[in-house]
Amino acid sequence: MAQKQTQGQENSPMLAVTTTDVQQAKDKAQSTTNDAPRTTLTAQNNLSSQYTLSETYTQSQPVNLSMSGLCLVADSGSLIHDVTFSVSTITRSEAQPLASNMPSVTAGSHAYRLLPHGEHFRADQPARIELAYEPLSVPHGFKPQDIHTYYFDEQTRQWQPLRRIATDTTRHIVISETTHFTDFINAVIRTPDMPEVNAFVPTTLADMEDPHPLARVPMIAAPEANTYGTASVTYPIDIPAGRNGLQPDLTLSYSSDRGNGIMGVGWSFPQPAITLDTRWGVPRYDANKETEIYTLNSLQLVQKDGNPDLRLPYQTNTQLSRRRGDVLFIARDPKNADRIIRHGNSPKDYYWTVTDRSGTTYYYGKYASDRNTNPNCVLKDANGNIAHWALAEVVDLYGNYMRYEYHIDTEGNEIYPTYIYYTGHRSTNGSSNTSPAYRIRFRYDFYSKRGDAFSDARLGFVRETAYNLCNIDISYRNSNGEFNAEDRYDMWYSWTTNDTRLHLSSIFMYNIPDVSNRWSCSGKYEIDNCLTDCEVVEERSVSFSYENINMRDIFSKEEVLIEDARPGLSILNAASSQGWGIGGALTVGLGKEAWNTNLSAGGNYDYSESSGQTDMMLLDMDGDGLPDKVYCQNGY
Known part of the structure; x- marks a missing residue:
């Protein structure tokens, strides 16, 4: 049996559109969908942001921290104090933002966090850090040799490159040196192409359009009134x-x-x-x-x-x-x-x-x-x-x-x-x-x-x-x-x-x-x-x-406004008219046969007048593109 769906305008759902920042929209969507059926998409990663490795070392011990995607080793005597190290993977939202020309190519996670922050190794005996990169994430036109391991400098609040030792394209890792712990990523720096020699043409840039600040931003117009009564x-x-x-x-x-x-x-x-x-x-x-x-x-x-x-x-x-x-x-x-x-x-x-x-x-x-x-x-x-x-x-x-x-x-x-x-x-x-x-x-x-x-x-x-x-x-x-x-x-x-x-x-x-x-x-x-x-x-x-x-309530209010302006006036248009007329005839005839009109003469006269006016019409009076209701009151 076919399901019957009523399509009326009495209770038409009207739509309001609001552009918000992502976090507010997520919070709102989360709060309004507690009882709604939810769908899921989960990243198929080897690691999660909760994965943490922790180990304790003394100054005389060699260091060997290893987890999927990262390996840090140091010789005995390179530590400047006894310390407990921890390594964890962090997501994009947890890491410090990258520059627009600095895409991350780190494999397995967006970044790695090594704690505690600060200097832990001697400058003449730094630790060696091996960080994996994702070959498919390397931008077009770049080679694995263009990848560097970067650390986040807490003082300058910027990502700085480590001294790179080598790039292993077989194991897809970048080998570097470090003396302190912080956040680490693999990334490349996009640089503009070198300029080429070209003849000067004065009109080259004449037809170039200025960049639009709203390019690629979806623009949604608010619902407008139409002849169908829908939004x-x-x-x-x-x-x-x-x-x-x-x-x-x-x-x-x-x-x-x-x-x-x-x-x-x-x-x-x-x-x-x-x-x-x-x-x-x-x-x-x-x-x-x-x-x-x-x-x-x-x-x-x-x-x-x-x-x-x-x-x-x-x-x-x-x-x-x-x-x-x-x-x-x-x-x-x-x-x-x-x-x-x-x-x-x-x-x-x-x-x-x-x-x-x-x-x-x-x-x-x-x-x-x-x-x-x-x-x-x-x-x-x-x-x-x-x-x-x-x-x-x-x-x-x-x-x-x-x-x-x-x-x-x-x-x-x-x-x-x-x-x-x-x-x-x-x-x-x-x-x-x-x-x-x-x-x-x-x-x-x-x-x-x-x-x-x-x-x-x-x-x-x-x-x-x-x-x-x-x-x-x-x-x-x-x-x-x-x-x-x-x-x-x-x-x-x-x-x-x-x-x-x-x-x-x-x-x-x-x-x-x-x-x-x-x-x-x-x-x-x-x-x-x-x-x-x-x-x-x-x-x-x-x-x-x-x-x-309820569309009925909207039109009922409109009727009240029109009725108050002039009783009996239609919602859409109205007109009135009046007229009068007079007419007559005079005829004279001769002869015994009254029904015979051969010897007769006469004349007739007719006159009429009429007038009309439009009492109400739809006309755009203020130039806003919407029709206004114009009506006649007290003859004007």
Whole structure:
């Protein structure tokens, strides 16, 4: 039985957007989600910030401190006093901040803390410290020989390099000397390229734009009034540009009249697909008749067969016979000129291709290399009839392609987008294939169902949405063919007052360069654990709050204001008019036959007057772009 969702404007949830600093947003999200279903991402590190090693040495003893990623040794007699040493790993938030041109490449942890602080070794017999580095974290264009071990100077409050002895590229360690204990990291210093000789051109910088202070900062406009009576907001997901403009649209959008989804109430992001229109009933999947109505991204499709009187199935009792092979469809939109073709012989093996004006082809239900429908891109009923064709691949005329991958929840009969790869290229003759340079990954908590899971049976089978979107990772492919995370968006959810459905409460955006993909989902949602071994260059967040507003109360107050201004005046517009008229005729005739008008003469006269005025109208009087109510009172 299909679940009925009421969409009205009487209790439309209105949305307020607030930009906050990350810590305030985290505290708020944490306090509002105690009872909400939580998803988890934890970093798969070898160490944690609680790992601590402690040992005691006398002046005459040699020193040998060793743990995963760090080793410190010193000869006997090098200590200047008896001391108890401790070594622990620390996270990015616990360590002192690094300069923007100084990325950390320390392996296993962001940094190591050696206590107690201060001088412990003789200057002529320093200790030797071996600190491991992560090869995949070394920025492009740098070599392992560019890595130095740095210590944090408590007096200058800056990171200073240690004297380096050697770099072991086999064991991936940097060997240095130190006489005191503090925080230690491995890092490289980014330096600008050397200038090249070039001819002077006076107009070289004429068209260069000034840097914008809000570049890459998501700007969210407050909800504005519209003719639909809804509140709407968009949140842009910043992704690298695709080749020849071929890239996905990942703008998150909110509408107060939208139902529940994988991002909670009201929120969604574009998921291109061809599906069935169920406004006139559940599809029958007749093997011999065209009983289904198709929609392409919510745009209704009509079969084109040269018959000008072609009617949709719900408009007639005599459906067309089902056609086999390629069938051409057109969209019910005069601006849409796409060539839409349905391939296959029955509802069990259909797939679609759509070609736009530029020659770009969109594959729904299969990849370009597949001969038939791909089961990972469609939803079927128990009999194998296909009801939903997800966008699988996009290929332009030059061979550039974009590929979508999905997860099919067989228990709930739901499809979830998991990966988008773009900037790939195939030659027209198939001789070469360049793998996509960018990857977008969507993560869900598939380990536990959300508390407000919802379902419907509009497509002829029960379809349950039981999991919500956790985060979006944007990665690029390095020279080794592995994907490194570049940007990340984390979604936090909460419950609102008097509502049993999940709402998006905050979005955290992290810029994490040169970090290999080490995250996986498990039971508890802890952002800090995900970023234990990551250098976060930028952090931004935005928070959302919701309130149910009774629209009837708003308009009732408006009616009171208008009624007070002038009784009986309409809310939108009003006009009045009056008029009068007079008329008459005079006729004279001769003869005995009174009914005969041959010998008669006469005349008539008519006169009328009327006047009218507009009593109320909507007109922008103060130039703020919003219509004002202008009404007439006492004749003026």
